[in-house]
Amino acid sequence: MAEDRIRIDKWLWQARFFKSRTLAAERVAGSVMRVNGQRVSKPAHAVGPGDVLTFAQGGAIRVVRVLASGTRRGPAEEARLLYAELDGPPGAADGGSED
Template identity: 60%
Template sequence: MAAPGRIRIDKWLWQARFVKSRGLAAALVETGHIRVNGQPISKPGREIGPGDTLTLPQGNRIRLIRVVDLGQRRGPAPEAATLYLDLDAPPAAADPLE
């Protein structure tokens, strides 16, 4: 049973819509490419909570995310976006003069 204010990272990644299924979330964690507060993890049962910082690969970029809320369900994308704060710098826009 999860401690109050904590949730499994695989469940949170799924609820926050970083992956399409919990199985894919677990597989992503098991690759060892995700860091929680700078520490690499490889266990999908690792608990996270508000204030934790996640570093994870997504597509061809690395995302830096701060957990803001745990959520209660996998809701629509606008609801999922309230679960985290994106710490990445916005992608550079193409220079129109080039």
């Protein structure tokens, strides 16, 4: 559904992968970001529940499935409900580190 989709830069920020939306947008535009295996380079690319994101963060490759679009950038516990880890990165118990 279209209403369940959100810009990838906004979702990455709300899910607390990046400290600012600007940093998330720069990372999407300047690095290899994949959505469902397809490379994307536009921060406005829409993602929603079920999409699988693959991206570099802090020297590691993250693979996460979007569970929800979210409505705000809330606390880490709330942000952790927006995605499921598919790769078991180091420090997975911390709910995701910020870049």
